[in-house]
Amino acid sequence: MANYSTNEFKGGLKVMLDGDPCSIVENELVKPGKGQAFNRVKLRNLMTGRVWERTFKSGDSLEAADVLELEMEYLYTDGDMWYFMKTDGSFEQYAVEKKALGDTEKWLKEQVPYTVTLWNDNVINVTPPNFIELEVTETDPGLKGDTAQGGSKPATLSSGAVVRVPLFINEGEVLKVDTRSGEYVSRA
Amino acid sequence: MTDDWRPTATIETLHERARLLAEVRVFFAERGVLEVETPVLGHGGSTEVHLASLSAEATTPAGRERLWLQTSPEFAMKRLLAAGSGPIFQLARSFRDGEVGRRHNLEFTMLEWYRPGLALDALIEETAALVRTVLGRERGDKPGPLRRRRYRELFREHLAIDPFTAPLAELRRRAGEVGGLDMADSDRDGCLDLLMSLAIEPHLGREGLEVVVDYPASQAALARHHRDPEDGARVASRFELYLEGLELANGYDELTDAEEQAARFEQDNADRLAAGLPEVDVDQRLLAALAHGMPEGSGVALGLDRLIQLALGKASVAEVIAFATPRC
Numbered sequence: 468m469a470n471y472s473t474n475e476f477k478g479g480l481k482v483m484l485d486g487d488p489c490s491i492v493e494n495e496l497v498k499p500g501k502g503q504a505f506n507r508v509k510l511r512n513l514m515t516g517r518v519w520e521r522t523f524k525s526g527d528s529l530e531a532a533d534v535l536e537l538e539m540e541y542l543y544t545d546g547d548m549w550y551f552m553k554t555d556g557s558f559e560q561y562a563v564e565k566k567a568l569g570d571t572e573k574w575l576k577e578q579v580p581y582t583v584t585l586w587n588d589n590v591i592n593v594t595p596p597n598f599i600e601l602e603v604t605e606t607d608p609g610l611k612g613d614t615a616q617g618g619s620k621p622a623t624l625s626s627g628a629v630v631r632v633p634l635f636i637n638e639g640e641v642l643k644v645d646t647r648s649g650e651y652v653s654r655a
Numbered sequence: 656m657t658d659d660w661r662p663t664a665t666i667e668t669l670h671e672r673a674r675l676l677a678e679v680r681v682f683f684a685e686r687g688v689l690e691v692e693t694p695v696l697g698h699g700g701s702t703e704v705h706l707a708s709l710s711a712e713a714t715t716p717a718g719r720e721r722l723w724l725q726t727s728p729e730f731a732m733k734r735l736l737a738a739g740s741g742p743i744f745q746l747a748r749s750f751r752d753g754e755v756g757r758r759h760n761l762e763f764t765m766l767e768w769y770r771p772g773l774a775l776d777a778l779i780e781e782t783a784a785l786v787r788t789v790l791g792r793e794r795g796d797k798p799g800p801l802r803r804r805r806y807r808e809l810f811r812e813h814l815a816i817d818p819f820t821a822p823l824a825e826l827r828r829r830a831g832e833v834g835g836l837d838m839a840d841s842d843r844d845g846c847l848d849l850l851m852s853l854a855i856e857p858h859l860g861r862e863g864l865e866v867v868v869d870y871p872a873s874q875a876a877l878a879r880h881h882r883d884p885e886d887g888a889r890v891a892s893r894f895e896l897y898l899e900g901l902e903l904a905n906g907y908d909e910l911t912d913a914e915e916q917a918a919r920f921e922q923d924n925a926d927r928l929a930a931g932l933p934e935v936d937v938d939q940r941l942l943a944a945l946a947h948g949m950p951e952g953s954g955v956a957l958g959l960d961r962l963i964q965l966a967l968g969k970a971s972v973a974e975v976i977a978f979a980t981p982r983c
Binding site for chain 2: 474496499502520521523
């Protein structure tokens with residue numbers, strides 16, 4: 468793979484650091500007037516999601532990481548692995564381990580497109596769309612007439628996620644949910 | 656259609672910037688300092704190892720020549736001093752290759768001025784007065800009294816090491832720790848620069864203007880040196896002014912000795928070669944001017960975009976420059 472020098476570092480660039488693929492979040496040039504230049508760099512470790520802050524001498528370089536982000540639809544799970552298919556018409560399928568799936572497991576719905584991160588052709592991360600529509604499979608009966616405000620209750624969705632919803636929501640309804648905050652948005 | 660044709664500063668900011676520039680001109684007019692304009696392109700460039708110069712090819716009466724974009728207007732302004740200009744200032748577009756970021760722009764506005772006959776301490780006061788004038792106009796709240804700190808004292812306070820006497824191995828270890836990187840092949844100044852940038856600078860100027868003096872002699876190619884009264888260590892007659900963790904200005908008691916200056920340029924180019932960097936043409940006309948005689952005195956260079964950024968409470972220099980480098 469190619470190498471990137473500090474002056475090519477910019478947000479979103481994928482590089483290898485300590486053996487893990489990372490995405491550059493921020494690159495700040497630190498340089499006293501006529502002194503030596505350094506780059507203060509924030510990188511997100513794509514394996515763990517943690518953000519690292521590191522300093523590099525300006526001109527130092529890091530190896531590029533063979534990382535691709537692709538859109539794939541969720542197909543099914545056999546209990547051990549979760550299967551996704553490319554949406555580019557190739558019908559190519561990828562098996563994903565629980566570890567790579569992480570929190571996204573509770574936002575899975577068939578035929579919905581997810582952003583899948585591949586490193587050396589292995590799936591390392593799956594990101595759900597920001598908003599997803601899911602059916603309520605379990606919640607206390609809705610309170611008639613209470614469409615204004617006041618109180619919330621837990622509801623289990625078809626994907627397994629539990630979200631707080633207004634009291635007027637009933638089982639069988641389809642809701643729009645924000646997957647980043649895990650919050651109810653509206654009825655779909 | 657992309658939006659990147661748009662300015663990086665708002666039109667309102669550009670109005671404020673223009674008002675501040677007018678304020679700077681009034682400041683110097685009232686003090687009898689002459690505004691000058693010197694070439695952006697010169698036959699000589701800065702030899703400083705840590706400044707990367709840009710150059711351009713041009714056809715002149717002498718034929719096809721390589722000319723250097725100035726990293727500051729220093730050399731030409733010193734030639735004016737030697738020619739008897741008296742006190743002068745300039746709002747000079749300056750260029751430093753590779754320097755782009757929140758605090759840097761490839762081309763930027765340097766406010767540089769020279770005061771023949773003025774001692775460094777008096778110039779420190781004048782620099783602080785200028786900063787207060789510019790900040791005061793926009794913010795109303797002028798920063799508190801100027802605090803004066805010695806470079807050595809700062810290292811002792813923040814890092815518990817003496818930057819002049821600590822063994823190189825110790826400096827490398829501490830710099831490596833602070834930055835989280837391998838500093839094993841760095842020299843003293845490289846380690847000190849890292850420690851200053853990461854461990855000290857962010858704390859400077861938090862309670863008003865702070866000036867740092869008595870830098871290591873190796874960190875001021877164009878300044879006179881003097882002895883540290885503490886133990887006779889050679890220190891540079893140089894100051895840096897900080898506000899809110901930002902380095903604003905760098906001033907010197909100017910070196911006027913042509914031979915010493917020539918030797919430092921030569922050493923710079925030798926260091927450049929050793930570091931695999933291109934040599935830069937030495938400004939022979941500056942050396943000739945120094946040989947003719949430049950009046951003793953002090954001079955300072957202030958990053959005007961940064962000062963305007965602070966005055967207007969912006970997060971980056973790009974927000975006070977019409978078209979910052981990524982959109983130039």
